[in-house]
Amino acid sequence: MSAISAVLYREAKIRATNATFIFWDLFYPLCYMLVFGVGINAALGAPLSAPGVDYNAFFLAGVLAMASFGIASNTAWSFFMDRDNGIFYEMLTYPMSRSQYLFGKVLFNMFVTLLQAVITVGVARLLLHVPMRSDRWPLFLLAVAAGTVGWFFFYAIFALRMRRNDSFNAVTSIFYFVFLFVSSMFYPLEPLPRWFRLAALANPVTWQVDVLRYASIGLVSPQRVAAESAAFLLFTVISFALAIRALRQQ
């Protein structure tokens, strides 16, 4: 446990040296909601997928999943920064296992996403009157945290296998495009073409967004949420195993 807390402490120390980074990490989903969400909400001007659900309410789950996805990719990118500073290989000789290293690295960012979620939901309720089911807060926060962890392990596989950060940046750009847009993040899947819907249903982003949406506004059936939660858990376990393997092969 002390090894994980040492990595967490290190991540926090490094992050604390950059105020812009902290500000953007904490407030970017909120900013996204206040600009993009409000814009689309006004443009659509009508309930989106269910009576009484406006775009802001619908998009809240999407924007927080996007934040998990973004923070996870930034955290994985920090492997390149550590490699450039030479500290990466030295850290691998510190008294901890490879899994403690990975968990410590993601834990700090998981706390950031939780704080980010609380701020986003709080301000969105206050300014945009976005509804939020208070009885499902624990599930909502769990989905935010699990999303960050799962996506970090996924991105870590690539960050640890790739030697060039420009290659990694190219891969993340593709992932952003495919995973975020072929999902239920920005729009309901029901009116979409069948091939699009099927692809989106196979996307772990959709699984996380659906759980968040179920926890925040009650959309999506409990059966589907249970299946998608299990699928996301499996995705996280497989990603973790592959990330550990990549780390051991450094």
Next chain:
Amino acid sequence: MSGFAIEVENLVKVYAPRGREPVRAVDGLSFEVKRGTIFGLLGPNGAGKTTTLKVLNTLLTPTGGSARVMGHDVVAAPVAVRRSISVVLQETATELFLSVRDNLLTFARFYGIPSELARRRAAEVMEKFQLTAESPNKVQDLSGGFRRRVQVAKIFMVETPVVFLDEFSTGMDPILKRAVMDLLREEALRGRTIVLTTQILSEAEELCDDILIINRGRQVARGDLHALKLLSQGVHEITITFEAIPSGLETELARLGALRVHIQQNTVEFAWKGEESLVLARVTELAKLGRVLRVEVGGASLEDVFIELMQKS
């Protein structure tokens, strides 16, 4: 537990890059390192020194054989090995965005050093490494030499029984290098085992109690300085200072079979292998070329031994 800090048996590491011939970087290496000694692992570039160190540091998995650090197997118990070691890698490794002080404190945290003790030690270590004035500054704002200081200073924050140093003096000025060498000797006297690799043989000559010379992943020679010098018996280090370097000196040195000739200003340094009784005759022959101000004759240095062994291997 055995009296050895490190036990390596028939260690093999093969790199198999895709589409290229496999490289046997370490090829059946066996050695032990006694606790509380300063052990030097020497060899030319590509000899397998860093690979051996990386296996002992748990950064690489060996292809064959075994290696144990403080009784812990590097493959079966890597975390126990990591608890016993602190490492200075060849490349500069620091937390660039943290201050000098935070670099030391963060490192100590990984080894479970309580905060108060870590703060006290950080102050002492910064004093020893002349880093106190730089304490609040971010490492990214320091020169390469200072960054290296921070990196080496970290190992004095913890009390791991084994310390690995890969080319530790790179980028250090001579005064600091001497101070660090003194500190390393103190650490060895306190019972820590120091394992170092270096290309600067005078460093190894001065520091190491025990030396292993390797080439192409295999042992070439092993022993303390005295034992190694015996391998190069008959080699003499000769230094002659002339009033001015005479013409034809290099031709004459070549005729006499001088090894490793180095001429700087009015001084020539070279090694010569032969009977001790003939050394004076050779110096006299050279003295006929110009006015000699000073002559110095000594035994073989570690460098002579090293070069001879490399030529043979």
